[in-house]
Amino acid sequence: MAIQYFWRHPLAEQVREEGRKEGREQGRIEARREVVLHVLELRRIPVPDSVRERVEECTDLAQLESWAKRALHGADIEELFADE
DSSP, X not given: OOOOOGGGSHHHXXXXXXXXXXXXXXXXXXXXXXXXXXXXXXXXXXXXXXXXXXXXXXXXXXXXXXHHHHHHHOSSGGGGGTTO
């Protein structure tokens, strides 16, 4: 009689895969947050605490991508949130 260990069970593999996907997504979000803030810093655009908090709390990858592009090309911090 073979003993089937939980970690070898298909359900366990599914749970692990979902965790990996979630971790990768969270990593992309965190990286994009860092890009937005780092670009503003490199461009010497002052980042008020309220803006820093807003960027750090954002979980929408598409929104962070948009902000990253605006951080590259905008003249000031107001342009980061111009369309909102």
